[in-house]
Amino acid sequence: MSNHYEARFSAVGGQGILLAGDILASAAINYEGKFACDSPTYTAQVRGGPTKVDVIIDSEKILFPRTTAIDFMLCLAQRSWDQFAQDLKPDCIVLIDPSLVKNVDESYRVYRMPILEITKTNMKKMVYTSAVALGAMIGLTEVISVESARKGLLAKAPKGTEQPNEIAFNLGYEAAKELLK
Amino acid sequence: MPDNTKNGRKVVFWPGNIVVAEAALAAGCNFFGGYPITPSSEVAHHMSHRLPMIGGKFIQMEDEIAAMGAVIGAALAGDKAMTATSGPGFSLKQENIGYACMVEAPCVVVNVMRGGPSTGLPTALGQSDIMQARWGTHGDRAVITLTPSYLDEVYSETIRAFNLAERFRMPVFLFLDEVIGHLAERLEIPDPSEYEIIDRVRPTCPPEDYLPYDSTESDVPPLADYFTGYRYHTTGLNHDASGFPTTNPGLVQSEELRMMNKVYDHLDEIESYEEVMTDDAEILVVTFGSTARAASVAINDARAKGIKVGMLRPITIWPFPEKIMRELGKRVKGIVVPEANLGQIIFEVERVAKCDGPVVGVQKVGGVPIYPDEILSKIEELA
Numbered sequence: 001m002s003n004h005y006e007a008r009f010s011a012v013g014g015q016g017i018l019l020a021g022d023i024l025a026s027a028a029i030n031y032e033g034k035f036a037c038d039s040p041t042y043t044a045q046v047r048g049g050p051t052k053v054d055v056i057i058d059s060e061k062i063l064f065p066r067t068t069a070i071d072f073m074l075c076l077a078q079r080s081w082d083q084f085a086q087d088l089k090p091d092c093i094v095l096i097d098p099s100l101v102k103n104v105d106e107s108y109r110v111y112r113m114p115i116l117e118i119t120k121t122n123m124k125k126m127v128y129t130s131a132v133a134l135g136a137m138i139g140l141t142e143v144i145s146v147e148s149a150r151k152g153l154l155a156k157a158p159k160g161t162e163q164p165n166e167i168a169f170n171l172g173y174e175a176a177k178e179l180l181k
Numbered sequence: 182m183p184d185n186t187k188n189g190r191k192v193v194f195w196p197g198n199i200v201v202a203e204a205a206l207a208a209g210c211n212f213f214g215g216y217p218i219t220p221s222s223e224v225a226h227h228m229s230h231r232l233p234m235i236g237g238k239f240i241q242m243e244d245e246i247a248a249m250g251a252v253i254g255a256a257l258a259g260d261k262a263m264t265a266t267s268g269p270g271f272s273l274k275q276e277n278i279g280y281a282c283m284v285e286a287p288c289v290v291v292n293v294m295r296g297g298p299s300t301g302l303p304t305a306l307g308q309s310d311i312m313q314a315r316w317g318t319h320g321d322r323a324v325i326t327l328t329p330s331y332l333d334e335v336y337s338e339t340i341r342a343f344n345l346a347e348r349f350r351m352p353v354f355l356f357l358d359e360v361i362g363h364l365a366e367r368l369e370i371p372d373p374s375e376y377e378i379i380d381r382v383r384p385t386c387p388p389e390d391y392l393p394y395d396s397t398e399s400d401v402p403p404l405a406d407y408f409t410g411y412r413y414h415t416t417g418l419n420h421d422a423s424g425f426p427t428t429n430p431g432l433v434q435s436e437e438l439r440m441m442n443k444v445y446d447h448l449d450e451i452e453s454y455e456e457v458m459t460d461d462a463e464i465l466v467v468t469f470g471s472t473a474r475a476a477s478v479a480i481n482d483a484r485a486k487g488i489k490v491g492m493l494r495p496i497t498i499w500p501f502p503e504k505i506m507r508e509l510g511k512r513v514k515g516i517v518v519p520e521a522n523l524g525q526i527i528f529e530v531e532r533v534a535k536c537d538g539p540v541v542g543v544q545k546v547g548g549v550p551i552y553p554d555e556i557l558s559k560i561e562e563l564a
Contacts, residue, residue, distance in 0.1 A: 022365070026194040029367045030185050036194075037366035041304075063477040065364050066550050 003034075003059040005143050006067045009133070010052035010084045011076035016130035019156065020074075021053030023134060027152025028057045028144050037065045050080040057143060072141050073108075074133055075101050076115065093140055095133075111140060111179050118175060123168050131157075131168035132175075139176025146173060190369040197361040198223035198265075200332050200368060201291055202231060204339035205263050209378055210289070211237035212260040214251030216244055216270065219303045220359040221293035224265035245270040249277035249290070256286040257415065259406030261343055265291035268310050269300060271317070278352055279318035280417045285394070285440070287346040287381055287404070289339075291355045293362040294470075294521075296548050305548025306359040308470055309522035314354050315499050321437060323444035325451060326354040326499035328469040332368045335361065337376065338453075338496065344379040345451060349443055350401050356498070358521065360471035360550055384411060392422040394436070400443040444500065453496040454505060458484065462491030464563050465513040467506070467530050469498050472519050472551050479556035488564045498526065503533045510534025515563035519543035519551050539563060 007024065011017040018040045025036035040053040054067045072093045075081045078101050088094070088108060096104060098112040113136055119129045131153060138149045150169060157165040185192050195203065202224050205213075213228040225241070232239040238255070242248040248264050255262040266274060271292045281288060294310050296302030310317075314326040325345050329338040339355055346353040384391050384403040393413040394402050402422075405411030418426035419433045427433065444451065457480060459465065464483075466476045473494045483490045493509055495502050510516070510530075515538040518527040527542045534540065543559050545551050 022194075025365065029192065029194055035367050037364055039360070039364050062366065063481075064475050064550075064553055065360065065366065065471070066552075068552065068554075 003057075005057045005072075006070045007055045007057075007072040007074075007137070007141075007143065008052055008067060008070050008084060009055070009074045009137075010050065010080035011074075012080060013049050013051040015076055016127060017051065017074070017076065017133065018053045020130040020134045020137075021055045023152045023156050024137070024144070024149065025055045025057065026156070027148045030155070031148035031151050032144050034059055034144075035062050037062050039065060050077060050083045052080065052084045072137065072143070074137055075104070076129070076133070078102060095136060095140060111176075113172075113175055113179060115172070118171055119168065122171055123164060125164075128164060128168035131165045132172035135169035135172025135174075136176040137172075139173040140180065187369055190371060193368050193370060194365050195332070195368060196223060196363055196365045197332055197335050197357055198293065198363070199227050200335045201265070201339050201355070201357065202227035203370075204336040205289070205343065206231060206235065207336075207373065208340040208343035209261045209380075210263050210343065211235070212252070212255035212262040213237070213264065214240045214242055214248045214255065214262065215264045216242055216248045216266070218245070218267045218270045220295055220362050221265040221267045221270075221291060223362070224291055224293070228263075245273035246277060249274040249281070252288045252290075253277060253281050253284070253286045256281075256288040257284070257404075257407050259409075261287075261347070263289040263291065263343075265293065267293050267295050268297045268307065271310055271313060275313075275318040279320060279322075281352040282318065282320075282322040282440070283417050284415050285350040285402070285404070286352065287350050288352050289342045289346055289355060290352055291357065294356060294358040296546055302548040304359070306471065306521055306550055307546065307548070308358050308472060308520050309525065309546065310356065311498065311520070311522065311525045314356065321441065323351070323441045324354070324499040325349070325351070325444065325497065326356055327453075327496060328356045328498045329496060330361070330470055330473045330494065332361070332364070332366050334496065336368065336371070340376055340378070341453075344377065347379045347381040348401070348450065349447070350381060350404055351440075351444070354499075356470065358470050364471075388412065393424045394420060395422045396439055400439055400446065448500060451497055451500060452502050454502045455492075455494040455496065456505070457492040457494065459491035459493065459509055461489050462509075463489040463513055464491075464515050464517065464560055465509055466490065466492040466517045466519065466556065466560065467495075467526070468492070468519045469495055469526065472521055475551050475553045476519055476556050478553035479560060482553065482557050483560045483564070486561075488560060490560050490564075501529050501533060506530065506533040507535070510536040514538040516540045517543060517556065517559045517563065519556050519559075521545055521551060
C-alpha cells in the first residue's frame, strides 16, 4: 500500500483525544481526498480509563482497518503507554507530555511537550488539550497539511469555539516546530 | 460533521453503527424497538434521535425480549421495523425470533457481534453468533443472514435486509461485528436512484375474503396491516391459511415446507458473495465480516510471494452459498477458514466444499481481530 500511515492517540477517557483522531481522519478524507479510518477503543470506563483511537490514512482503500505498524503515537498518560505501546514501528514518532508520562522506550523518536501546561497557561480551559495535541501532531509529522487539519478542526468545533480551538491548534503546531529545531 | 460530495454522492465519515441506522432510514424504516447493548448501542441511540424527525417511532423497551416483541407488533401493523442487539441480546430474542418466523413478520434484526458465551467480552470483537443465527431458535425454518465487510456494503446490505424481509415476509438478520460497528471510514452515500426499495405485498381482496397465509397465488402470502379492517388470528402455533391453529399433519408439513421453500426456491434473489482471484486459485480462503478484510491483505501478500490463493467471501452467509462453494471446493487443493470464534462456519465449508485437500481454520476469540499475518502463515502452510 502506498502512503500508508498509522497514528495512535492515547490518553485517559475524558481528555477528548478520541475527537482528535476523528478530526484527523475526516480532514484527510474531506480536504486531501484520501482514504482514512478510525477505530476508537471502547472501554467500560468512559472517563478515567486508558483510552485510544487508531487512525489509518492511505491513498488507497484501506483493507485491514486496524493498526499493525504505527508511525506516530501520542500519549497523555503513563497507564496508556503501558497498555497501548504496541505495534510501534522502530522509528515511530512518540509524543508525550513529560508531566504525565515518565517512562517510555527511548529507542523510539521521543518528543516531550508540556501539552497540558501549554493548554492551561494559554487557554485556561483543559477542553482545548486535544486541539493543542492535534496541532503538535501535525507539526511533527505533516501527515496531512496544516491547512487541511485546521479546516477539519474548525468543521468539528462546536459553534462559538472555533477561534479558541484554532489558537490552541496553532500553539501545539508552533511548539512542535520548536521541538524540531 | 463536515460533509463533501463526490460524483453527486455525499461523502461522510460515520461509524458502522451509524451507517446501519442511516441506511435503515433510507430503506424506509419507521420503527425501532430496542434495548441498549454494547457494541450495538449506537444504532439505537442514533435511531432515537432520527426517527422522531421523520415521524417514526422509537421505543426503548424493558428488555431484549420485549424489544423483539415490539418489532413484530410494529411489523404486523405495517411498519418497516428494526431492532439492534449483540450476542447476549440475540440469545434472549430467540424465542420471539421464532415467533416472527412462524407468523411471517417482516423485520430486520441487527446483531453487532462481540465475544461470548454469556456476557463475554462486551466491548470487543467476536464472530461467534454465526451458528446461532442459523439454529438459535428451535424448529425448522429458513434463515437469511447478511455479513457485510465494508461500510459501503453495510449501507447497501442494510437496505437489502429490509428489502428481503419485505419480499419474503420474514425476519432478516444483519450481522456486523464490533470492528465494523465502531469503525469509521470514508463512505459515499448512494443516491436513492441507485437502489431499489421493496415493499411487502398487501392484499387486494375485500377484508372478509382475506386469509393471512393463503399461498395459492404466491409462496409469500400477502400481508394485511393490522387495524385496517383485515381481521385475522396471529399465533405461534402451527396454523392453517386462516391463521387459526391446526394439528393436521399434512397441513403442518406443507406449511413448514412452504416457509422453507419461499427462501430456498429464490436463492438467486438472496445469495450474494464476492470472489477474489479465484480463477487460478489453488488455495481458497473462505471468510466473512471484518475478518475478510484481514484476509484480503493476506491474499495480496501471498500473491506477491507467488502463491495462487483466492477468496470466497459470503455476503449472504445464510443461506450459505452452496453452489459456488461446491464448485470452488472441487478445484482447490486446500481451504483456509479464518473466523473470530473457535470454529463455526468451517463446518459448513467442510460439509459443502467436499475438498479433497485439508480445510483448516484460523480461529481466535480474545477480542482482538485476526491479523493478516496469521492468515498468511496458514496459507503458506497449505501452499
